[in-house]
Amino acid sequence: MSEGKIAAPLRDLLKKYKNVDCVMAEVVDFDVIGRRVIARRVGGDRIEFGYDDLIVAAGVRQSYFGHDEFARWAPGMKTISDALAIRRRVYGAFEMADTAVDPEERRSWLTFALVGAGPTGVELAGQIREVATKTLRAEFRNIEPEDARVLLFDGGSAPLAVFGPKLSQKADKALQALGVEQHMGSIVTHVEQGGVLVRDQAGVQTRYDVGTVLWTAGVEAPPIAGALANATGAKRDRAGRILVEKNLTIPGHPEISVLGDMMSLAKLPGVAEVAMQSGLYAGNRIRRQASGDLAEKPFRYRDLGSAAYISRGRAVVSAGPLRVGGFMGWVIWLFIHIAFLTGYRNRLGALLTWWLAFTRDIRRERTFTTQQIETLRDVYTVPASAETPAPPPEALADGPSGD
Numbered sequence: 108m109s110e111g112k113i114a115a116p117l118r119d120l121l122k123k124y125k126n127v128d129c130v131m132a133e134v135v136d137f138d139v140i141g142r143r144v145i146a147r148r149v150g151g152d153r154i155e156f157g158y159d160d161l162i163v164a165a166g167v168r169q170s171y172f173g174h175d176e177f178a179r180w181a182p183g184m185k186t187i188s189d190a191l192a193i194r195r196r197v198y199g200a201f202e203m204a205d206t207a208v209d210p211e212e213r214r215s216w217l218t219f220a221l222v223g224a225g226p227t228g229v230e231l232a233g234q235i236r237e238v239a240t241k242t243l244r245a246e247f248r249n250i251e252p253e254d255a256r257v258l259l260f261d262g263g264s265a266p267l268a269v270f271g272p273k274l275s276q277k278a279d280k281a282l283q284a285l286g287v288e289q290h291m292g293s294i295v296t297h298v299e300q301g302g303v304l305v306r307d308q309a310g311v312q313t314r315y316d317v318g319t320v321l322w323t324a325g326v327e328a329p330p331i332a333g334a335l336a337n338a339t340g341a342k343r344d345r346a347g348r349i350l351v352e353k354n355l356t357i358p359g360h361p362e363i364s365v366l367g368d369m370m371s372l373a374k375l376p377g378v379a380e381v382a383m384q385s386g387l388y389a390g391n392r393i394r395r396q397a398s399g400d401l402a403e404k405p406f407r408y409r410d411l412g413s414a415a416y417i418s419r420g421r422a423v424v425s426a427g428p429l430r431v432g433g434f435m436g437w438v439i440w441l442f443i444h445i446a447f448l449t450g451y452r453n454r455l456g457a458l459l460t461w462w463l464a465f466t467r468d469i470r471r472e473r474t475f476t477t478q479q480i481e482t483l484r485d486v487y488t489v490p491a492s493a494e495t496p497a498p499p500p501e502a503l504a505d506g507p508s509g510d
């Protein structure tokens with residue numbers, strides 16, 4: 108689907124609320140004594156905002172477990188930019204394979220490695236095999252897209268382990284049926300251009316030639332969590348998330364709440380329901396206090412269950428005692444994900460796009476260019492060449508020749 112069908116502009120969603128303002132800027136620090144948030148406009152200018160109550164909900168980002176250098180060859184799946192980069196790399200890999208003369212190179216481009224067999228890794232693995240065996244099946248003349256190998260690596264013993272053994276087994280069978288090669292008990296120790304190094308449980312290292320690596324193995328809090336912890340003395344868990352009280356505030360700072368993925372409380376999972384319920388709770392709490400009602404109830408999470416997509420017609424759903432896999436699981440997954448999209452237009456658009464993809468193998472959103480790769484960090488950053496004026500022609504004439 109196109110990004111516009113998934114993400115609605117916050118300004119549009121909130122335009123009815125005249126007391127809400129949206130600001131495009133990155134929060135970089137907090138002055139908790141002066142009660143000010145310090146931010147940078149995109150491009151660098153500093154701006155500040157005062158507050159009475161502060162809610163911080165900056166989410167999490169991909170973690171490479173101390174190996175951020177892997178990110179260059181193994182994009183994560185956390186932002187819209189990530190998703191677009193992944194789409195470009197997946198479809199791009201088939202194009203590269205198509206023009207490769209060397210059979211080794213061709214094989215490498217037709218091999219995809221997924222690091223992490225959680226919901227995102229499993230879904231991506233299934234999707235790549237579906238694209239290869241259905242969407243692209245009849246489009247290439249020099250390669251057989253269905254030859255594409257998808258290798259799924261995880262240090263644990265089974266895919267979708269958080270869903271429990273029964274659903275995990277269903278996921279395992281569904282992945283096998285799709286042709287995904289599962290390497291459980293395997294830790295990816297190195298990623299470089301064209302390959303990954305993998306250590307199995309016996310400690311044996313194996314190198315796999317892969318043209319495309321996608322990383323979905325872990326998450327960590329963004330740098331702003333560190334700034335908040337420094338400013339408030341808040342403690343953080345191993346992933347850098349802020350430990351909060353039962354009312355979701357930072358100990359000693361009842362005026363600062365941390366919510367959603369960035370909060371650490373009673374091992375609650377990083378899912379949308381936790382983020383939405385914690386947002387509702389904090390909003391109500393602040394509103395009640397502003398109206399003089401100081402009585403407080405702790406945050407209580409109502410677990411509505413979780414769902415993971417594997418491929419067309421296959422998903423797993425776990426809700427209370429209910430464990431559903433296969434086609435029924437997929438129908439429930441579909442209903443939940445359409446119901447929770449923002450805006451009726453997005454819901455209708457999603458229904459239509461998915462209908463075409465599921466019934467006729469048509470995927471419309473396949474436009475990409477290779478020139479978009481690694482340009483500026485963001486569109487308002489001034490490129491280095493514009494900051495440093497080019498030397499005059501006579502200076503160049505004195506320098507070494509360009510030959």
Ligand SMILES: Cc1cc2nc3c(=O)[nH]c(=O)nc-3n(C[C@H](O)[C@H](O)[C@H](O)COP(=O)(O)OP(=O)(O)OC[C@H]3O[C@@H](n4cnc5c(N)ncnc54)[C@H](O)[C@@H]3O)c2cc1C
Pocket residue numbers: 132133134135164165166167184185186227329331366367368369377378379380382414
């Ligand atoms: C690929 C993928 C699939 C998922 N699928 C599901 C699913 O099927 N079901 C489910 O329940 N959950 C799912 N999740 C998890 C769900 O998206 C998160 O739990 C939820 O979005 C968390 O909400 P949040 O508000 O805490 O953080 P986010 O939604 O991550 O929002 C945080 C926002 O803060 C902004 N931000 C970060 N740092 C700063 C800063 N310094 N200054 C200003 N802004 C900043 C970010 O740009 C972002 O917009 C999925 C997540 C991913 C990545």
